[in-house]
Each structure stands twice: as structure tokens, then as C-alpha cells.
Amino acid sequence: MSDGVTSRLELTGITKSFPGVLANDDVSFSVAPGTIHALLGENGAGKSTLVKMIYGIMHPDAGEIRFDGKPVQVANPKAARAMGVGMVFQHFSLFEAMTVLENIALGLDEAVSYSELESRIRAVLEQYHLHLDPHRTVATLSVGERQRIEIVRALLLTPQLLIMDEPTSVLTPQEVAQLFDTLRALAKRGCSILYISHKLHEIVELCDKATILRGGKVVAECDPKKESSRSMAEMMIGGSLKEIEKAEGRSFGAERFVVADLSLPADDEFGTTLRNITFSVRAGEIFGVAGVAGNGQNELLLALSGERPVPFSDAVKIDGTPVGMLGADARRRHGLCAVPEERNGHGAVPGFSLIDNAILTARNRKNMVNWGVINSRLAERYTDEVIHTFAVKTTGASSPAGSLSGGNLQKFIMGREIMQAPEVLVVSQPTWGVDAGAAAAIHQEIVDLAARGSAVVVISQDLDELLAISDTLAVMNEGVLSRSLKVGEASVDEIGLLMGGVHGDPEATREYAGAAHVA
Amino acid sequence: MTEAILISILVTVVGAATPILLAGLGELVVEKSGVLNLGVEGMMLVGAVTGFAVTTMTGVTFVGIVAAACAAAGASMIFGYLTLTLTANQVATGLALTIFGIGLSSLMGAGFVGQTVERIGPLFPPALAEHEHLRILFGYDPVVYFSFAMTLVVAWFLRRTRAGLILRAVGENDVSAHSIGYSVISVRYMAVAFGGAMAGIGGCYYSLVLTPMWAERLTAGRGWIALALVVFSAWRPMRLLAGAYLFGVVMTLELHAKAAGFEYVPPEFLAAMPYLATIVVLALISLRKSVGSQAPACLGQPFKPST
Incomplete structure (x- = not known):
């Protein structure tokens, strides 16, 4: 780069504290022009806080931000955009009921007529070979397409620095490949990219440099091309990473959990209709359900857990007992426990203490209620047991669920269900937004539960996770479950194609499939 | 003969519909x-009494109407401060605003009971306004035409302007709007003030045109009908216009029945019809599943920005 002398972005001594937490402690690093720079760290390491300060959503307590060599005060996101900083958020800042065009217009600081904006959008789409219909309503788009809106929104401003916060957590392998092509093309034009991700193999593949944060401090800088996923993970957690211990050549028992011909109409216009879902899980088996979000996974979880009973009793059977028409509580009595995807408000009541949250699902299987009266000593003991066994970081059993970090709450919820020793466990996104260390612990617990003879269903968008822990795998696409594949025999490409390939882009799917065949 | 009756019925329907159309438009923008500002009824009463008092004192109706808009907007700012700045519960605060409005208007209006003001005349010259047929188009006072115009303005504002886009964005996803860099709170303050002003104008239409005098609880629960109308309209201004006239028909049933000498149903029942119709309409709309997705996604949720 011609302006290669200065750094695009230089942070010196950035410090930010919140009541009780030091989120960033004297963070310094710099990003060179035209490089893809990874920012790594566990949950709560301070990555999000740091990029929010660069983008002007938060303000540092101390330290200096230099952009293209000049010290700057980023007052708000508008100022950041004016400087040439774009950001794609982990949780998209999109407006579901509005069109793509309106969403993009909202991200611009100047008023542009819709016709001019549309032609500018089409030019950017053309330039980076992206596909997106500006007139679709966001609610009807896949997650990959939604992310593309955010990217186009950022690209329209021809940014000098693009911040991407966990961009691939919801994409299919093909969509990830396409995103990487876009990012590389962007870097080639001189735009620096600050890339935040948990997925270390992606960092190895994509990034030129990595800065690793732990506990709000920079603990290492490295060249990802010279590191392995494992070595970087160990730098992140500051210790060695445990492998999942899975007994080889395990044998499975009788069929414990059988789902036969389960169909369920969508309950609103944005939902997915489940069509003839059929699978069975044997004792000791982990059955993975892969697929891109929004293809009926939520509906499947509700139908399996009993939150939405199905009209046919025989559609769901636990150890031969038909439970299809029973609700969640009754199914729990029959030995089926479930962990939904959404932790706050679905898996746990944020304002309730951990004890009360434990009582909510464990009361029957753990005999916490006699004649309608809660045995609080028993409940407290059970909660303590869960906290202790699953190494949940909390100030105590009576602290509210909402005060726990995402990963810790997930560990608690998983622990609460697993320690009830369910015959069948259904889990959705067990490690969503959970850092490497906690994810490994959760995976191990799932594997151990199966080893004790339970049937486990894991619904996840994270293919690596499913390949690591499950024995059998099927893919959910538009409410239909594919045939079951044995893990080890199925290739990632095959599964990726079952997931529906690249959304709205059949050409790329074909290309990818072709490439896979050649390889 | 029957034609003349029909025309006079239509003219009364338009009159009865105008205040709920105005208040409904304001509330539509707020929502x-x-x-969710449930204080429409209270703000209408504040507008009604202020408009009447100022008109009596100054003798100029236009000044009365402007004062009504300002007073009701002022009342809505109490609601705004409590719910937006202090993030109080919107439902409870809105109900409190209604009760406050009833009490305040009774107090303010105590000295004005029994007085009368001159009705606002039609906008157009008598040749048009009193014409046998043409009065259906030209026979109304300026406030009626103002309510038509505002329907179009609000529809255009929400659909076509950037400010309208930002307003919808704030109601659709406050967190996202904030992270893009829009000031959720100030957008909402402006919307609430607009809603208050419109409710105030709607309210003073009772005390200056329809009645025209001041009595306690003059609006008789029409603010609640305006609220229901917003749901009925699925948050669309043109449907709100249609809905307001539909309710206008129901609200004037009692009048027409009396005029026609219709005696089979007790008049009290007909007088209760608008409220009954409100319940029926809301129940029917709730049966339709898609209504939830038409409502602004953040309706009624307090917003606390993170710093």
C-alpha cells in the first residue's frame, strides 16, 4: 500500500470500566492498511466493548485512538462512519418489517432518493458478486441474506476499516466461503478489516494477523498462518484445551426416542411448517440436527419438548410410550428434558434466582414439591450441586439468572437438565455464544450423558460441533428432515449441500458442488 | 326528500368522525x-376545555384551537417525561394521564359550564356550503378539511419521507436504531408531542363545534374509541380514515333513529353501540393471527440506551 507508513488504526492504552468490571485494560495494538486483522478472545474478554469504542457506541475512559495517523475522538457511530469506519454487528441491526432498501437507507447519514440508492446498491452487489433483492422484506430473508444487507450497508460508504463481529456464526459453509471471497476482495482494495470470531480455523484461513485478548488485556499477538487453531485457543483461555473424550466403538441400546411422521403447521406467517419428520435415537446415541437457522429447528424443538403438542400421540414416543399429545411438563415426567436456544426468557427466567429456575423444570424429577409446597432446602441443594458440577461462575444460588454471562447461564441450564438424568435430552444450540473452554465442557457433559444410556438430540447450526459430538446426523431444510447420515461417512460438502447451499444463489451452489467433486 | 335526509346523515357522520380521526392519527404516529399512550381520552379533555376557555376569552376560535393543541401536547409531555426519560410503565402512565386529564379539565372548566361560543362556520361560501347537493363536499368547517389533509400528510410522511422512515425504524427495533446512531428518545418525544397536539384538536372539536359548550367528561370515552381505531386500522392512515367514518355511522345511530322515529330498540342501547362495536372490532381483529406482525415490534416497551 502507498500509505503503508502509518497504521490505519492505532489504539494506545485504551481502558474502559463498567461498575464492577474492567472491560478493557490498557489495550494497545494497530491495524495496517489492507490487512485482515483478527481480534480473538473468550466471551467477556472485552472484544465487543473494544470495537464499540472504535465505532463510537461507547467511549473509552482513557487511551487514544488514532485513525490514519491522526488522533480522533469518536463521538458517535455517525462520526465513525464519516471517518470511514463501517461495522457489521453480531446481532444484526435490522428492521424486520421493512424492505432491504429501507434498511440500507436507514444506515446512511445522508438522504438519498430510493431510485439512486437502488442503483448504488446494485453497483456494489455487482462489484462484489453478491445477490440480494432490494425490495424484499427482511423478515422473509435467510440469515445469510440479512448479513449481506449489513455488509452492503457498510460497503456503500466505501469504508477504510470494516469491523465484523462474529460474522460467520450463522452461515452455511458455502455462505462462509462466499463471505471470505468478499472480504479478501475488499482487503485487496486497501480496506482494513477487523475480524472478531470464535472460529479459529477461519482465522487461520482468512486473517493476516491476530491480537488475542484475555480478561480485557492484550495477551498475545501472532500470525495465524503460523499457528494452529489449538495453539490460539490455548492463548485465549490461558491454559490447555481438553479434547472431548468419546469412547471408540460404542454400541447403542434399544430405540429410546422415536419420532414418526411428525407434521405440524406453522403457527404464524414467519414460521416453518414441519413435514413428515421421522427419526429414531437409540440409548447412548447422539443425534445431530444440522441446518441453517429458520428452517424449522425452533418448531422442531417445540414439538419435541412438548411446548407445542402434536395432534397424533404416536408421532413422538419415549421408550415406546406415545407422548405426542402431552405437554412439556407431562413429557418431562416421562423422562424428556429440553434446552431451548434462547436462554433468557425461554430456557430461564432472567429475573428469577437460579434456585427458582431450577425448581421450574426439576421439581418433579427431583421431588422438590410435596403437596404443592416447595421444599426449598432440596431445591437449594440441587442448585448448588449444578453450580458446582458444571463450574458455573456466579455469586451464589440466589443470584438472578439474568446476572450470569451467556456462557455461564448456558452451563447452568444444561446442568439443570442433565443432572435430572433424563432418558431423552433435546438441546438446541448448546454452545451458542459460549466460549471455547465452556463449550468443551458442555460437549463433554453431553457425551457423558449419552454414555450413561440416554438418547440425546442436538439441534445446532454449528456443523463442527455436530461433527465432533454426534453419532448420527440429519439436516433440516424448509421443515423437512433429511435421511440420517452416519458421522464419519458424511462429508462436510455433502451436508452443506443438504443445508440448501448458498441462499438464493443456485449458481454458486453448483459451482461449489462442482469444485467439491473435482477435489 | 330521502336524498336530502341521506345527505344530512352523511354530514353528521363526518362531523362525529372528525375528532376520533384526529386523535387516532396522532396516536397512530405515537404507536x-x-x-403506547393510553392517555388519549385525558389529552382530548384537556384540549376540549382549553380550546373552549381560550375561545371564550379571546373570541377567536383559531386561537382556541391552537391553545388546545398546545395544552394537550403539554399534557403529553408529562407522559413523555415519565415513560421516556424515567422509563415508567407506559400502560400505567397512560391510564394515569387519562384520569389526570378528566380531573384537570373538570377543574379548569368549572367556571365555563353553561357558557356557549359561536360555532365555526363552513370554510366555503354559502353558495357552495349550503347547496342542496354540493354541501356533501363543501359544507364542512375548516377542522374537517384539516383532518383530511392530515390523513394524507401522515400517510405521506410515514411512507415517503426520511424522517418517517426513522420514526418507523425506532418503533420497529429501538436497539438497532440506537446502534445505527438515531436518538430513539428524542424521536419518541416528538411523536408523543404530535399525538398530544392532535388529541387536543380532536378534543376541542367537541367543545367548539359539535356541542358547542363545555360539560364535564364531554368526550364521553371517545378517546378510547380512537385508540381502538388505531388497532383496527392496522397502523395505516388511510384505513384509519375509513374506520373513523365507519365508527361515525355507529356513533350517530342514536341520533338518526330518533329523527326517523325508530322505536323498536331503546335509545340507550343505540347510544352504547360505539363502545360495543369497539369491543367487537377488537375481538374480531385479535382472531386474525397476522395482527401481531402489523403492530410496531417495540410497541409499549421502554427503551434504556446503554452508554
């Missing part, structure tokens, strides 16, 4: 920004 589009994600705020």
Missing part, C-alpha cells in the same frame, strides 16, 4: 414510534 408507530413504539410508544
Whole structure:
């Protein structure tokens, strides 16, 4: 780069504290022009806080931000955009009921007529070979397409620095490949990219440099091309990473959990209709359900857990007992426990203490209620047991669920269900937004539960996770479950194609499939 | 003969519909920004009494109407401060605003009971306004035409302008709007003030045109009908216009029945019809599943920005 002398972005001594937490402690690093720079760290390491300060959503307590060599005060996101900083958020800042065009217009600081904006959008789409219909309503788009809106929104401003916060957590392998092509093309034009991700193999593949944060401090800088996923993970957690211990050549028992011909109409216009879902899980088996979000996974979880009973009793059977028409509580009595995807408000009541949250699902299987009266000593003991066994970081059993970090709450919820020793466990996104260390612990617990003879269903968008822990795998696409594949025999490409390939882009799917065949 | 009756019925329907159309338009904008202000009835009463008092004192109706808009907007700012700045519960605060409005208007209006003001005349010259047929188009006072115009303005504003887009964005996803860099709170303050002003104008239409005098609880629960109308309209201004006239028909049933000498149903029942119709309409709309997705996604939720 011609302006290669200065750094695009230089942070010196950035410090930010919140009541009780030091989120960033004297963070310094710099990003060179035209490089893809990874920012790594566990949950709560301070990555999000740091990029929010660069983008002007938060303000540092101390330290200096230099952009293209000049010290700057980023007052708000508008100022950041004016400087040439774009950001794609982990949780998209999109407006579901509005069109793509309106969403993009909202991200611009100047008023542009819709016709001019549309032609500018089409030019950017053309330039980076992206596909997106500006007139679709966001609610009807896949997650990959939604992310593309955010990217186009950022690209329209021809940014000098693009911040991407966990961009691939919801994409299919093909969509990830396409995103990487876009990012590389962007870097080639001189735009620096600050890339935040948990997925270390992606960092190895994509990034030129990595800065690793732990506990709000920079603990290492490295060249990802010279590191392995494992070595970087160990730098992140500051210790060695445990492998999942899975007994080889395990044998499975009788069929414990059988789902036969389960169909369920969508309950609103944005939902997915489940069509003839059929699978069975044997004792000791982990059955993975892969697929891109929004293809009926939520509906499947509700139908399996009993939150939405199905009209046919025989559609769901636990150890031969038909439970299809029973609700969640009754199914729990029959030995089926479930962990939904959404932790706050679905898996746990944020304002309730951990004890009360434990009582909510464990009361029957753990005999916490006699004649309608809660045995609080028993409940407290059970909660303590869960906290202790699953190494949940909390100030105590009576602290509210909402005060726990995402990963810790997930560990608690998983622990609460697993320690009830369910015959069948259904889990959705067990490690969503959970850092490497906690994810490994959760995976191990799932594997151990199966080893004790339970049937486990894991619904996840994270293919690596499913390949690591499950024995059998099927893919959910538009409410239909594919045939079951044995893990080890199925290739990632095959599964990726079952997931529906690249959304709205059949050409790329074909290309990818072709490439896979050649390889 | 029957034609003349029909025309006079239509003219009364338009009159009866105008205040709920005005208040409904205001509330529609407020709800589009994600705020649920249940204080419409209270703000209408504040507008009604202020408009009447100022008109009596100054003798100029236009000044009365402007004062009504300002007073009701002022009352809505109490609601705004409590719910937006202090993030109080919107439902409870809105109900409190209604009760406050009833009490305040009774107090303010105590000295004005029994007085009368001159009705606002039609906008157009008598040749048009009193013409046998043409009065259906030209026979109304300026406030009626103002309510038509505002329907179009609000529809255009929400659909076509950038400010309208931002307002809808704030009501659709406050967190996202904030992270993009829009000031959720100030957008909502402006919407609430607009809603208050419109409710005030709607309210003073009773005390200056329809009645025209001041009595306690003059609006008789029409503010609640305006609220229901917003749901009925699925947050669309043109449907709100249609809905307001539909309710106008129901609200004037009692009048027409009396005029026609219709005696089979007790008049009290007919007088209760608008409220009954409100319940029926809301129940029918709730049966339709898609109504939830038409409502602004953040409706009624307090917003606390992180710093």
C-alpha cells in the first residue's frame, strides 16, 4: 500500500470500566492498511466493548485512538462512519418489517432518493458478486441474506476499516466461503478489516494477523498462518484445551426416542411448517440436527419438548410410550428434558434466582414439591450441586439468572437438565455464544450423558460441533428432515449441500458442488 | 326528500368522525414510534376545555384551537417525561394521564359550564356550503378539511419521507436504531408531542363545534374509541380514515333513529353501540393471527440506551 507508513488504526492504552468490571485494560495494538486483522478472545474478554469504542457506541475512559495517523475522538457511530469506519454487528441491526432498501437507507447519514440508492446498491452487489433483492422484506430473508444487507450497508460508504463481529456464526459453509471471497476482495482494495470470531480455523484461513485478548488485556499477538487453531485457543483461555473424550466403538441400546411422521403447521406467517419428520435415537446415541437457522429447528424443538403438542400421540414416543399429545411438563415426567436456544426468557427466567429456575423444570424429577409446597432446602441443594458440577461462575444460588454471562447461564441450564438424568435430552444450540473452554465442557457433559444410556438430540447450526459430538446426523431444510447420515461417512460438502447451499444463489451452489467433486 | 335526509346523515357522520380521526392519527404516529399512550381520552379533555376557555376569552376560535393543541401536547409531555426519560410503565402512565386529564379539565372548566361560543362556520361560501347537493363536499368547517389533509400528510410522511422512515425504524427495533446512531428518545418525544397536539384538536372539536359548550367528561370515552381505531386500522392512515367514518355511522345511530322515529330498540342501547362495536372490532381483529406482525415490534416497551 502507498500509505503503508502509518497504521490505519492505532489504539494506545485504551481502558474502559463498567461498575464492577474492567472491560478493557490498557489495550494497545494497530491495524495496517489492507490487512485482515483478527481480534480473538473468550466471551467477556472485552472484544465487543473494544470495537464499540472504535465505532463510537461507547467511549473509552482513557487511551487514544488514532485513525490514519491522526488522533480522533469518536463521538458517535455517525462520526465513525464519516471517518470511514463501517461495522457489521453480531446481532444484526435490522428492521424486520421493512424492505432491504429501507434498511440500507436507514444506515446512511445522508438522504438519498430510493431510485439512486437502488442503483448504488446494485453497483456494489455487482462489484462484489453478491445477490440480494432490494425490495424484499427482511423478515422473509435467510440469515445469510440479512448479513449481506449489513455488509452492503457498510460497503456503500466505501469504508477504510470494516469491523465484523462474529460474522460467520450463522452461515452455511458455502455462505462462509462466499463471505471470505468478499472480504479478501475488499482487503485487496486497501480496506482494513477487523475480524472478531470464535472460529479459529477461519482465522487461520482468512486473517493476516491476530491480537488475542484475555480478561480485557492484550495477551498475545501472532500470525495465524503460523499457528494452529489449538495453539490460539490455548492463548485465549490461558491454559490447555481438553479434547472431548468419546469412547471408540460404542454400541447403542434399544430405540429410546422415536419420532414418526411428525407434521405440524406453522403457527404464524414467519414460521416453518414441519413435514413428515421421522427419526429414531437409540440409548447412548447422539443425534445431530444440522441446518441453517429458520428452517424449522425452533418448531422442531417445540414439538419435541412438548411446548407445542402434536395432534397424533404416536408421532413422538419415549421408550415406546406415545407422548405426542402431552405437554412439556407431562413429557418431562416421562423422562424428556429440553434446552431451548434462547436462554433468557425461554430456557430461564432472567429475573428469577437460579434456585427458582431450577425448581421450574426439576421439581418433579427431583421431588422438590410435596403437596404443592416447595421444599426449598432440596431445591437449594440441587442448585448448588449444578453450580458446582458444571463450574458455573456466579455469586451464589440466589443470584438472578439474568446476572450470569451467556456462557455461564448456558452451563447452568444444561446442568439443570442433565443432572435430572433424563432418558431423552433435546438441546438446541448448546454452545451458542459460549466460549471455547465452556463449550468443551458442555460437549463433554453431553457425551457423558449419552454414555450413561440416554438418547440425546442436538439441534445446532454449528456443523463442527455436530461433527465432533454426534453419532448420527440429519439436516433440516424448509421443515423437512433429511435421511440420517452416519458421522464419519458424511462429508462436510455433502451436508452443506443438504443445508440448501448458498441462499438464493443456485449458481454458486453448483459451482461449489462442482469444485467439491473435482477435489 | 330521502336524498336530502341521506345527505344530512352523511354530514353528521363526518362531523362525529372528525375528532376520533384526529386523535387516532396522532396516536397512530405515537404507536408507530413504539410508544403506547393510553392517555388519549385525558389529552382530548384537556384540549376540549382549553380550546373552549381560550375561545371564550379571546373570541377567536383559531386561537382556541391552537391553545388546545398546545395544552394537550403539554399534557403529553408529562407522559413523555415519565415513560421516556424515567422509563415508567407506559400502560400505567397512560391510564394515569387519562384520569389526570378528566380531573384537570373538570377543574379548569368549572367556571365555563353553561357558557356557549359561536360555532365555526363552513370554510366555503354559502353558495357552495349550503347547496342542496354540493354541501356533501363543501359544507364542512375548516377542522374537517384539516383532518383530511392530515390523513394524507401522515400517510405521506410515514411512507415517503426520511424522517418517517426513522420514526418507523425506532418503533420497529429501538436497539438497532440506537446502534445505527438515531436518538430513539428524542424521536419518541416528538411523536408523543404530535399525538398530544392532535388529541387536543380532536378534543376541542367537541367543545367548539359539535356541542358547542363545555360539560364535564364531554368526550364521553371517545378517546378510547380512537385508540381502538388505531388497532383496527392496522397502523395505516388511510384505513384509519375509513374506520373513523365507519365508527361515525355507529356513533350517530342514536341520533338518526330518533329523527326517523325508530322505536323498536331503546335509545340507550343505540347510544352504547360505539363502545360495543369497539369491543367487537377488537375481538374480531385479535382472531386474525397476522395482527401481531402489523403492530410496531417495540410497541409499549421502554427503551434504556446503554452508554
